[in-house]
Amino acid sequence: MESCNYELIFPKTKDELDQDQEWVIVKEEGCQKKIMVHDYDEIYKIPGLYEDLFYKRLGCDSPNVVCEMLAEEMKKADETDVGLRVFDFGAGNGIVGERIREMDCDLVVGVDIIPEAKDAARRDRPGIYDDYHVADLTDLNDQEKRQFRDYNFNTLVTVAALGFNDIPTVAFLNAFNLIDEDGWVAFNIRDKFLTENDHTGYRQVLSQVMDDSLDILQDRRYCHRRSLSGDELCYHAIVGKKVNDIDNLSDIILSGDTD
Numbered sequence: 001m002e003s004c005n006y007e008l009i010f011p012k013t014k015d016e017l018d019q020d021q022e023w024v025i026v027k028e029e030g031c032q033k034k035i036m037v038h039d040y041d042e043i044y045k046i047p048g049l050y051e052d053l054f055y056k057r058l059g060c061d062s063p064n065v066v067c068e069m070l071a072e073e074m075k076k077a078d079e080t081d082v083g084l085r086v087f088d089f090g091a092g093n094g095i096v097g098e099r100i101r102e103m104d105c106d107l108v109v110g111v112d113i114i115p116e117a118k119d120a121a122r123r124d125r126p127g128i129y130d131d132y133h134v135a136d137l138t139d140l141n142d143q144e145k146r147q148f149r150d151y152n153f154n155t156l157v158t159v160a161a162l163g164f165n166d167i168p169t170v171a172f173l174n175a176f177n178l179i180d181e182d183g184w185v186a187f188n189i190r191d192k193f194l195t196e197n198d199h200t201g202y203r204q205v206l207s208q209v210m211d212d213s214l215d216i217l218q219d220r221r222y223c224h225r226r227s228l229s230g231d232e233l234c235y236h237a238i239v240g241k242k243v244n245d246i247d248n249l250s251d252i253i254l255s256g257d258t259d
């Protein structure tokens with residue numbers, strides 16, 4: 001993978017910033033720039049920065065954790081050779097796609113909301129995805145809906161992309177409905193979004209999905225990565241099997257809309 005000559009500097013603040021408030025300084029060719037760590041468009045433009053920041057410096061291991069749990073459950077269900085047709089939602093520059101490719105896959109499609117992610121996936125991991133779409137799952141047109149349905153996905157994977165103004169609940173539910181019944185669903189989410197203090201709507205939405213439409217096979221709390229000040233950021237990685245589509249989507253979203 002290509003990488004650039006830059007210097008990555010962490011702020012010398014003792015304040016504990018929330019995950020989406022964190023920032024770093026990147027010095028490149030005599031210029032220095034402050035980048036918010038959730039400004040993925042800026043991060044993906046600099047080859048190697050995403051991996052350097054989140055994986056090497058902050059110890060993120062979520063693609064491995066989520067994909068290993070999926071592989072474990074597939075093995076237990078004796079479905080390792082099912083021929084996965086994977087929808088990698090919030091695909092970024094393809095780290096999860098690369099990991100998923102190690103399994104028996106018939107199709108891997110990446111979707112992200114920003115074009116910089118698609119460009120970076122092509123640059124950093126060419127050939128990993130059969131297709132990659134820049135799309136907003138809250139607002140698909142009829143042609144996009146048809147195109148996504150025609151993939152006949154049997155697996156939804158979404159890593160490090162729910163909450164924090166990233167993938168909203170409605171987009172996650174729309175993605176869920178694109179997966180075949182009895183398909184695999186594997187994702188992770190920050191632990192606090194599953195508590196009473198959640199303001200993203202995910203707690204109520206996921207609890208209803210788990211009650212009605214998803215059979216949870218494994219739920220593991222683990223350290224997703226460290227914060228810039230070194231604290232562990234804990235997430236739940238969840239793997240399950242889809243039971244059925246969610247047909248009362250708007251009721252579920254309203255019940256989870258706590259903002």
Ligand SMILES: C[S@@+](CC[C@H](N)C(=O)[O-])C[C@H]1O[C@@H](n2cnc3c(N)ncnc32)[C@H](O)[C@@H]1O
Pocket residue numbers: 040062063089090091092093094095096111112113114117135136137158159160161165166167168171
């Ligand atoms: C932390 S990155 C994770 C990328 C990849 N899954 C990984 O684990 O390396 C979060 C990704 O979610 C994408 N994202 C945020 N909001 C989204 C949305 N509404 N729909 C699709 N992708 C979204 C971002 O653009 C970004 O690429």
